[in-house]
Amino acid sequence: MSDTCATGGKLFKELDQFIEESGSTPDRLIAVLQRAQELFGYLSPEVQEHVAEKLKIPVSQVYGVVTFYNFFSTKPKGKxxxxxxxxxxxxxxxxxxxxxxxxxxxxxxxxxxxxxxxxxxxxxxxxxxxxxxxxxxxxxxxxxxxxxxxxxxxxxxxxxxxxx
Ligand code: FES
Missing domain, CATH: 3.40.30.10 (Glutaredoxin)
Known part of the structure; x- marks a missing residue:
């Protein structure tokens, strides 16, 4: 496993922990996406799919929210x-x-x-x-x-x- 993968794996674990602690119901979607963006810097398709799976909602619903609010980003940004x-x-x-x-x-x-x-x-x-x-x-x-x-x-x- 590369360093990048290892880092990614760690971040997914942190996100899962947040979801576990704060609840995995669909109404937590925005809070979960905010936490995901803090962790990963942006919301890649992979992260969006992961969130959809965890909250048991369609990816299209996650994508709809991500693109609706301009504080969410789907592209990496500079430090x-x-x-x-x-x-x-x-x-x-x-x-x-x-x-x-x-x-x-x-x-x-x-x-x-x-x-x-x-x-x-x-x-x-x-x-x-x-x-x-x-x-x-x-x-x-x-x-x-x-x-x-x-x-x-x-x-x-x-x-x-x-x-x-
Ligand atoms: S136009 Fe108001 S700060 Fe630039």
């Missing part, structure tokens, strides 16, 4: 998720150029993780800080205001140095 605001205030101040520069520097498409899994870049709507436009949020807390394309490499370097 550092870079959210670039493309709301109106940020867009008119050049948020689109900042967004493009992140993609160029990392050599990825939007929402796709870098090969080392460190970064992914996401366009988001108003982050509620329009006076600081254009704004970028890295992870849940690191907020950057009045960002210019020239600042992008410095921001990335800061996180690359922290590493995985």
């Amino acid at each position: 550092y998720q870079i959210k670039v605001c493309l709301g109106t205030a940020c867009y008119v101040k050049g948020g689109d150029r900042v967004f493009e520069r992140f993609l160029e520097e990392l050599g990825v498409e939007a929402d796709e993780p870098t090969k080392d899994g460190l970064f992914s870049v996401h366009a988001v709507r108003c982050l509620g800080a329009c006076s600081m436009a254009p704004v970028v949020l890295v992870g849940e807390q690191d907020f950057y205001g009045k960002v210019k394309p020239d600042m992008v490499s410095k921001i990335l370097k800061h996180y690359s140095e922290r590493g995985a």
Whole structure:
């Protein structure tokens, strides 16, 4: 068994334990999916099938919920998720150029993780800080205001140095 498989197996065990403790009835679906996403980082088809089996519901029902709520993700994301605001205030101040520069520097498409899994870049709507436009949020807390394309490499370097 590879390390990845071993890790995956451990995560499935943790998920099963959560389901056992919190209940395996269909009304627990959202809570179970939230826990699965915390553990795996995203909800792959394999994870969705596992949840469906455990809660004894059709996979289509799980898929319906996963795609309905935008806080669920079916694709892997980088360890550092870079959210670039493309709301109106940020867009008119050049948020689109900042967004493009992140993609160029990392050599990825939007929402796709870098090969080392460190970064992914996401366009988001108003982050509620329009006076600081254009704004970028890295992870849940690191907020950057009045960002210019020239600042992008410095921001990335800061996180690359922290590493995985
Ligand atoms: S539009 Fe970007 S923070 Fe409001």
